[in-house]
Amino acid sequence: DQQVKQNSPSLSVQEGRISILNCDYTNSMFDYFLWYKKYPAEGPTFLISISSIKDKNEDGRFTVFLNKSAKHLSLHIVPSQPGDSAVYFCAASASRSGNTGKLIFGQGTTLQVKP
Amino acid sequence: DGGITQSPKYLFRKEGQNVTLSCEQNLNHDAMYWYRQDPGQGLRLIYYSQIVNDFQKGDIAEGYSVSREKKESFPLTVTSAQKNPTAFYLCASSSLRTGTNTEAFFGQGTRLTVV
Numbered sequence: 001d002q003q004v005k006q007n008s009p010s011l012s013v014q015e016g017r018i019s020i021l022n023c024d025y026t027n028s029m030f031d032y033f034l035w036y037k038k039y040p041a042e043g044p045t046f047l048i049s050i051s052s053i054k055d056k057n058e059d060g061r062f063t064v065f066l067n068k069s070a071k072h073l074s075l076h077i078v079p080s081q082p083g084d085s086a087v088y089f090c091a092a093s094a095s096r097s098g099n100t101g102k103l104i105f106g107q108g109t110t111l112q113v114k115p
Numbered sequence: 116d117g118g119i120t121q122s123p124k125y126l127f128r129k130e131g132q133n134v135t136l137s138c139e140q141n142l143n144h145d146a147m148y149w150y151r152q153d154p155g156q157g158l159r160l161i162y163y164s165q166i167v168n169d170f171q172k173g174d175i176a177e178g179y180s181v182s183r184e185k186k187e188s189f190p191l192t193v194t195s196a197q198k199n200p201t202a203f204y205l206c207a208s209s210s211l212r213t214g215t216n217t218e219a220f221f222g223q224g225t226r227l228t229v230v
Contacts, residue, residue: 009155034218043119043205043221044158089157102148102173103219105157 003027004092006106014114019077021109023090026071030092034103035064035075038087047088048075080113087111118142121206121222128193128200128229136191136225138206145211147189148219151175152203161204164189165211193227201229 005024013019021035031052036044050057050064050073057064063076077084090106119140128134140147146165150158160173164183178197183189189208193200203226207219 004157006157036221041203041224041226043121043207043223046218046220049218102146102160102163103158105150105159107155107157 002107003030004090004104004106006088006090006109008109009107010110010112012112012114013080015082016079019075019080019084019111019113021075021077021088021090021111023073023075023106024071025073025092027092027094027104028071029094030104032093032095033064033066033073034091034093035062036089036091036105037084038089038108040087044089077111080111082113082115085111085113119206119208119220119222121204121225124223124225126225126227128227130229131195133192133194134227136193136204136206136227138189138191138222139187140189140206140208140220140222141187142208142210142220143186144208144220145186146209147183148207148209149173149179149181149189149191150205150207152205152224158205161191200227202227 034049035047037047038044048059048062048064050066066073087108087110089108091103122137148163149161159175162181164170180192205224206222209219
């Protein structure tokens with residue numbers, strides 16, 4: 001039972017264009033969502049997060065959008081740079097239900113930004 | 116510098132042997148986690164601990180054991196009962212204090228190979 005799904009295993013975009021990574025979830029108890037970036041043989045690095053009380057959070061080139069009714073979130077990277085090439089994981093938690101910081105991860109999307 | 120340290124980075128084990136992976140954090144985080152990553156899959160939770168001397172099973176705890184004798188340390192033992200131990204293991208920690216975000220910080224990982 002995959003509670004967090006990233007249906008696109010890979011995405012390729014041209015440098016300078018927008019990258020859009022998508023994530024769907026099924027558990028309505030999730031109230032906090034995060035995106036992590038991961039390079040091979042390294043640990044994931046936290047990128048950006050959003051609470052369920054918001055529908056948008058922006059940090060520099062990165063913006064996360066949350067559509068609670070659709071149980072969908074997306075990460076926008078504008079403009080995309082070759083250094084953004086990595087695996088991106090979506091994660092969710094149900095912190096207010098007492099599940100603390102336990103995260104449920106999606107399968108990941110490999111982003112390739114071509115120069 | 117504050118962070119999470121996993122050791123060793125690479126580990127080889129013979130079939131039938133137990134092996135322990137180390138994880139230490141100096142972030143003063145209450146919660147610690149162990150995840151496993153297999154090729155083409157997301158991170159799956161093995162065990163987590165919210166407080167010293169207490170821990171809970173995650174989604175794939177069979178064949179693993181943990182201890183939490185100190186706040187800073189959360190070692191993971193991969194036992195001979197784990198049928199497919201070859202994987203990339205990631206340790207993480209997070210704050211549980213009210214009003215703080217619950218993003219988890221990850222170590223650099225340990226690549227375990229059974230030979």
